[in-house]
Amino acid sequence: MKVEITVNGGQLATDVEDRMLLVHYVRDVAGLTATNVGCDTSSCGACTVLLDGESVKSCTLLAVQADGHDVTTVEGLASADGQLHPVQQAFREQHGLQCGFCTPGMVMAIVSLLRENPHPTEEQVRSGLEGNLCRCTGYHNIVRAALAAAGPAHPRGQDEDRPGGGVAP
Amino acid sequence: MIPAPFSYYRALSVDEALDLAAEHGEEAKFLAGGHSLLPLMKLRLALPEVVIDIGRLADLSHIRDAGDHITLGALTRHHDLEHSGLLARELPLLACAAGQVGDPQIRHRGTIGGSLAHADPASDLPAVVLALDATLVARGPSGTREIAAADFFGGLFETALEPDELLTEIRVPKPAAPRWSFQKFTKRAIDWAIVGVAVQGDAVALVNMGETPLRAAAVERALADGAAPRAAAALAAEGTRASADINATRDYREHLARVLVARGLQEAHARA
Ligand SMILES: Cc1cc2nc3c(=O)[nH]c(=O)nc-3n(C[C@H](O)[C@H](O)[C@H](O)COP(=O)(O)OP(=O)(O)OC[C@H]3O[C@@H](n4cnc5c(N)ncnc54)[C@H](O)[C@@H]3O)c2cc1C
Numbered sequence: 001m002k003v004e005i006t007v008n009g010g011q012l013a014t015d016v017e018d019r020m021l022l023v024h025y026v027r028d029v030a031g032l033t034a035t036n037v038g039c040d041t042s043s044c045g046a047c048t049v050l051l052d053g054e055s056v057k058s059c060t061l062l063a064v065q066a067d068g069h070d071v072t073t074v075e076g077l078a079s080a081d082g083q084l085h086p087v088q089q090a091f092r093e094q095h096g097l098q099c100g101f102c103t104p105g106m107v108m109a110i111v112s113l114l115r116e117n118p119h120p121t122e123e124q125v126r127s128g129l130e131g132n133l134c135r136c137t138g139y140h141n142i143v144r145a146a147l148a149a150a151g152p153a154h155p156r157g158q159d160e161d162r163p164g165g166g167v168a169p
Numbered sequence: 170m171i172p173a174p175f176s177y178y179r180a181l182s183v184d185e186a187l188d189l190a191a192e193h194g195e196e197a198k199f200l201a202g203g204h205s206l207l208p209l210m211k212l213r214l215a216l217p218e219v220v221i222d223i224g225r226l227a228d229l230s231h232i233r234d235a236g237d238h239i240t241l242g243a244l245t246r247h248h249d250l251e252h253s254g255l256l257a258r259e260l261p262l263l264a265c266a267a268g269q270v271g272d273p274q275i276r277h278r279g280t281i282g283g284s285l286a287h288a289d290p291a292s293d294l295p296a297v298v299l300a301l302d303a304t305l306v307a308r309g310p311s312g313t314r315e316i317a318a319a320d321f322f323g324g325l326f327e328t329a330l331e332p333d334e335l336l337t338e339i340r341v342p343k344p345a346a347p348r349w350s351f352q353k354f355t356k357r358a359i360d361w362a363i364v365g366v367a368v369q370g371d372a373v374a375l376v377n378m379g380e381t382p383l384r385a386a387a388v389e390r391a392l393a394d395g396a397a398p399r400a401a402a403a404l405a406a407e408g409t410r411a412s413a414d415i416n417a418t419r420d421y422r423e424h425l426a427r428v429l430v431a432r433g434l435q436e437a438h439a440r441a
């Protein structure tokens with residue numbers, strides 16, 4: 001089937017097999033190989049990308065399901081002049097990675113989490129990342145990176161009229 | 170892992186979905202969020218020749234106040250249930266349980282209709298709609314019918330739905346008593362419940378204590394007869410048929426059911 005998917009802002013129209021998974025579309029058709037396949041059973045989160053701004057596990061989605069939608073991968077976060085996205089910058093500063101295998105998925109999961117909840121508590125970050133596994137870091141620095149990217153919480157109530165405020169992908 | 174080849178059709182209306190299902194019969198499967206069906210297809214445990222994508226039926230995604238009950242479109246995602254202000258007020262049990270399904274990524278895709286139609290006894294929402302005495306609305310070639318939650322779950326992964334019937338809506342009466350609790354026992358954060366308990370008023374339903382979600386009838390009877398919550402909870406395993414697997418023996422599940430029902434009743438009472 002012919003699909004048109006906007007990947008990191010650029011539209012791509014291609015014929016794909018009906019059974020092609022979104023993660024294979026991203027890696028093999030769009031040629032963006034940062035997104036990893038880990039467990040391939042929707043458990044580890046390594047394949048997390050954004051679909052219309054929300055985190056999804058691209059190993060458990062068909063490319064045809066994303067037809068007509070927006071997909072963002074970690075390659076699409078930095079600005080054109082190379083300036084890192086605040087979540088990427090925070091990973092660098094807080095040492096949020098070791099081997100880096102989980103990192104693209106972790107970063108995308110955190111971008112989605114901060115969109116929904118711009119100033120989460122540590123507890124909310126930890127439970128918000130329940131779908132992303134890391135074998136190296138022990139999670140502490142990943143949680144620190146998410147909290148650093150969110151910045152200090154605003155006084156109560158100030159964020160109410162600003163859905164998606166805080167970090168802007 | 171890649172699913173076996175199939176033909177993909179996208180339904181843009183309920184009528185179109187039903188026509189496609191009638192045309193392809195037993196060979197076809199509806200695809201909603203895909204978070205039960207696609208993992209099975211990748212493992213080749215499900216081999217549909219035709220996949221009918223109903224994921225774009227936006228008119229089946231809604232949460233509405235209908236006076237004495239709430240209506241939920243079958244395509245409403247776990248994420249939307251979790252964050253609905255209306256549900257937080259009227260059906261906090263459902264909002265809470267939906268927020269404990271899998272992880273955020275899964276909740277961005279999975280739907281209540283898919284969860285009920287899939288009828289995994291380890292899933293959370295089937296027991297919740299059973300505790301809430303919900304009515305499920307299905308549409309098929311011969312029209313619309315209503316099925317009580319108590320009549321919907323027939324066996325392991327089996328429901329009252331015909332292959333050419335689409336679950337369209339779930340109607341949940343507004344509970345009379347504000348007392349509720351959801352207890353889910355897992356070893357790891359995103360796992361399915363080893364045992365779970367949904368309490369609403371004096372209704373108690375069990376997750377993963379048999380081939381279908383079950384009402385803890387002995388507990389409910391004891392409560393109706395005036396038993397103290399703790400004494401009633403001791404009857405939680407009566408009439409259940411829990412399986413044994415890598416996570417738990419049957420004895421351990423029965424023990425968990427008693428402990429979790431006691432905790433659930435206690436929490437529910439504290440909310441009164
Ligand atoms: C890693 C992982 C962890 C999970 N953890 C949990 C958990 O803790 N608790 C829990 O409850 N669930 C859990 N789930 C399952 C999740 O809730 C699924 O989203 C849900 O069970 C199925 O919903 P879906 O919309 O994805 O359905 P799909 O996968 O699209 O469909 C499932 C089945 O239902 C049928 N179907 C779907 N919609 C309809 C309809 N409207 N009418 C008729 N038939 C229909 C399909 O044909 C298919 O047979 C988990 C899933 C994964 C992958």
Ligand code: FES
Nearest residue numbers: 038039040045059
């Ligand atoms: S590869 Fe998709 S969740 Fe692990």
Ligand code: FES
Nearest residue numbers: 098099134135136
């Ligand atoms: S940094 Fe190695 S898996 Fe997370």
